[in-house]
Ligand code: C2E
Ligand code: SIN
Ligand code: SIN
Ligand code: SIN
């Protein structure tokens with residue numbers, strides 16, 4: 001493998017996490033089967049709600065072809081828009097019922113139970129619907145049961161949507177990096193992963209949301225992508241860089257920013273910002289812009305610590321690895337100078353967790 005191929009394989013590794021979700025449909029299918037069984041229903045379907053077109057798309061449905069229906073009519077639409085469970089005892093005598101679907105499918109609907117699927121922010125992401133309870137009608141107890149199952153369906157769908165988004169971001173990142181002529185730097189895949197993990201640890205204990213932490217973990221490894229633009233003779237130089245060489249080296253922060261920036265994608269925006277800011281210093285003496293304190297985004301302040309710590313305890317073409325003790329004492333010395341003091345306090349109070357990240361992903 002040449003070095004560019006090696007780097008691409010590193011980036012593709014990110015994707016392994018993501019492929020887990022290819023079974024969304026099978027998960028939803030077993031939920032629909034389970035619900036049918038437990039409720040004694042004739043059929044169940046799970047719809048995904050598209051808020052832009054105000055439509056419901058059937059993701060899983062017993063014995064019918066995939067459907068796409070407006071959410072402005074019908075019992076499932078009622079559940080989607082009202083965000084409340086709907087129980088219908090006699091469909092053809094109920095104002096909520098939309099008989100057009102039966103007309104299209106040839107089915108005869110009698111009773112209906114429809115439960116909205118809500119995300120963490122209480123937005124509708126779909127509807128779980130059961131039709132025609134055998135020899136009876138749906139009760140409040142059935143509604144409670146379906147609501148329980150629905151919580152699982154909602155998280156499965158939510159995860160799949162998030163993973164889809166990440167997958168498309170990842171494809172863009174790979175494309176952008178691959179289109180650059182060569183990958184130059186010798187940092188290993190493990191270094192970039194470790195930087196992601198230390199950053200996630202800092203983000204979590206700093207109090208960032210789960211979504212932000214996740215985004216940070218995926219984008220922090222891109223901080224040095226701009227080294228693509230730096231000549232080999234500098235990156236691989238075994239000794240100290242002279243002033244001109246270091247000036248050129250410093251341009252990797254801005255190169256990475258321009259390479260990664262994508263106005264349509266929040267992940268790439270974060271990746272670009274991290275690249276831009278990861279060599280800024282809390283005291284304002286960093287590069288490329290000499291930003292100071294909280295002018296540097298929380299992402300930049302976090303990755304600065306993660307990157308330097310890992311650079312110190314690792315071998316580089318120009319240096320031997322430092323001991324953990326020496327590295328932590330260096331961070332402490334730079335508390336409030338190079339690094340955000342609050343974040344240094346967090347970092348130094350999780351030494352064991354940091355050590356295990358390093359040990360688990362040793363070069
Ligand atoms: P890098 O090797 O990933 O190092 C990232 C940052 O870790 C450095 O940013 C610096 O803040 C910190 N760091 C790494 N090693 C040491 C060290 O031995 N002592 C101290 N006090 N801090 C250290 P910086 O300085 O802006 O460098 C950016 C990049 O420039 C480095 O990334 C590396 O690729 C390159 N570089 C820096 N100095 C040299 C050098 O003397 N020789 C060579 N060949 N490359 C260098
Ligand atoms: C699917 O429609 O089942 C694919 C969703 C995903 O895997 O993200
Ligand atoms: C997230 O879960 O991180 C939010 C998705 C996004 O940034 O678009
Ligand atoms: C990579 O090349 O693996 C990501 C960018 C970097 O940190 O060098």
Ligand code: FE
Pocket residue numbers: 223224252278279
């Ligand atoms: Fe860097």
Ligand code: FE
Pocket residue numbers: 187191195223224307
């Ligand atoms: Fe790095």
